Amino acid sequence: QKEVEQNSGPLSVPEGAIASLNCTYSDRGSQSFFWYRQYSGKSPELIMFIYSNGDKEDGRFTAQLNKASQYVSLLIRDSQPSDSATYLCAVNVNTGKLIFGQGTTLQVKP
């Protein structure tokens, strides 16, 4: 079982819709969770992070964490074509070591 799992996609949504990206992790001791966005040919860019159960909102982005279910998600409201990218979920399995999922490719169609 992979430590961090994501559906590779592609996830296709129309412009203006809500995109929902999901991630599960195997280590119950994981303490913090990160979402990165990576455009083709570019390096990963931090979107947001969360370490408490519940929701964390930042602009059009909402991260949701459920430690009991070992599940973290990212919602993107009012999706724009510029949001088209690969979204990487990362989990802090012990201090200083982030493990990444394979990423979900999001396509936002005008």
Added chain:
Amino acid sequence: KAGVTQTPRYLIKTRGQQVTLSCSPISGHRSVSWYQQTPGQGLQFLFEYFSETQRNKGNFPGRFSGRQFSNSRSEMNVSTLELGDSALYLCASSRDRGVGSPLHFGNGTRLTVT
């Protein structure tokens, strides 16, 4: 504030050679991590350095090594290059090793081994 700087951006090497990649973290960041990214394997953790000491290591052979200097700058070395080492090597820095301290990535070094 300058971001994470990696040099060189591109490298072409031949099998059997060795290579050294360099990373300058964001000013004030003391932790540096290295990742290998390939289309098939995604982002794979190589190692993490803090206060000039390797704190974590991923599942890579001993040909992959690194070090960190007193100014937090880091280098990664790969010896006896293999074709499978062709990848994007990403360096990332964070302020410290706390769980709420996110990684910030450099632009990467694209290594091609022929």
